[in-house]
Amino acid sequence: FQRQQPEQNPALLVLQNFTRGRFTGQVYNVVFHSDPKLIHIFPCWTVPLHTAQLDNRLFGQHLAKDVVLKAVLGFSNNPSPKKPLMLSLHGWAGTGKNFLSQILAEQVHPAGLRSKFVHLFLATLHFPHQDQVKLYKEQLQNWIRGNVSACPSSVFIFDEMDKMHPGVIDAIKPFLDYYEEVDGVSYRKAIFIFLSNAGGDLINKAALDFWTSGKRREDIQLKDLETLLSSLCGLWHSSIIDRNLIDYFVPFLPLEQRHVKMCVRAEMKARGYDVDEKIVQAVADEMTYFPKEQKIYSDKGCKTVQAKLDIHEDLVMRDMKARG
Numbered sequence: 001f002q003r004q005q006p007e008q009n010p011a012l013l014v015l016q017n018f019t020r021g022r023f024t025g026q027v028y029n030v031v032f033h034s035d036p037k038l039i040h041i042f043p044c045w046t047v048p049l050h051t052a053q054l055d056n057r058l059f060g061q062h063l064a065k066d067v068v069l070k071a072v073l074g075f076s077n078n079p080s081p082k083k084p085l086m087l088s089l090h091g092w093a094g095t096g097k098n099f100l101s102q103i104l105a106e107q108v109h110p111a112g113l114r115s116k117f118v119h120l121f122l123a124t125l126h127f128p129h130q131d132q133v134k135l136y137k138e139q140l141q142n143w144i145r146g147n148v149s150a151c152p153s154s155v156f157i158f159d160e161m162d163k164m165h166p167g168v169i170d171a172i173k174p175f176l177d178y179y180e181e182v183d184g185v186s187y188r189k190a191i192f193i194f195l196s197n198a199g200g201d202l203i204n205k206a207a208l209d210f211w212t213s214g215k216r217r218e219d220i221q222l223k224d225l226e227t228l229l230s231s232l233c234g235l236w237h238s239s240i241i242d243r244n245l246i247d248y249f250v251p252f253l254p255l256e257q258r259h260v261k262m263c264v265r266a267e268m269k270a271r272g273y274d275v276d277e278k279i280v281q282a283v284a285d286e287m288t289y290f291p292k293e294q295k296i297y298s299d300k301g302c303k304t305v306q307a308k309l310d311i312h313e314d315l316v317m318r319d320m321k322a323r324g
């Protein structure tokens, strides 16, 4: 390290462990200063994601789990990826897109959204005005450039992609492409995640068709959604799609009542309560379901579970006290 020059910043320090037949490891960013005695080391990329980490937390999303695990494993095992990892998550509201992105971000930077290397952008909040697209473009490019220079494995999450102006989307394109470096910065270890409700109704229809024909939801395979996924490509008139820069389209299925109940149980446990099935059922019953006739899928997925559980909080506390 002493041979490194400050202008070669940042260097990567990799610590690897070989446990139970597989490598795990931690990567640190090492920043050198002009004072040779001063070296700044901070974590920047942790171990790959495991199935078990998702099984206990993300419910009813076997396709999203498989695709993301495959994508992240491949990317983190590749010492020199040719381009940044680019995932596009699609589905109905409250089905876990933000949730999974955050789990993924925590894998790379344990502080998750609180880490200064994880960046969340909301189209309607950060890029609301059409007439400011030029300015947004410039600011966004500077932001990405500055942050990837500081930490190559920075994570950028763009929510509400369906509401993003194509000009802003195109601003990200130069960083996603197969370039070794852009203006002296390599973006190949960065992760870009796009979230959107686009295609949610088509995914719901595919799930409902499966249900109607008596097939198990868990048997839905990516290939069953192939036509749908390819039609998603046409949703954004953007050069990101034209250049095939998206590595994986990740479909999120609509959540059934049994998944809502799993969310309620998980939330009760997270709050330190004993799981009370009466309350689980009560919260699940308060949700609304579609289609009108069959009432299979939750309108808002698990999104309102926390708020609904708040209303039952008194009851839970009384129950716990009574049980001592």
Ligand SMILES: Nc1ncnc2c1ncn2[C@@H]1O[C@H](COP(=O)(O)OP(=O)(O)OP(=O)(O)O)[C@@H](O)[C@H]1O
Residues within 6 Å of the ligand: 057, 058, 059, 060, 061, 091, 092, 093, 094, 095, 096, 097, 098, 099, 100, 196, 197, 255, 263, 301, 302, 303, 304
């Ligand atoms: N599949 C799931 N498994 C476990 N928890 C879930 C799941 N889906 C949603 N949740 C819970 O509901 C909350 C809201 O979900 P999330 O914000 O991820 O939905 P979303 O798909 O991003 O919705 P939107 O499209 O409206 O932004 C999460 O923080 C999580 O607690």
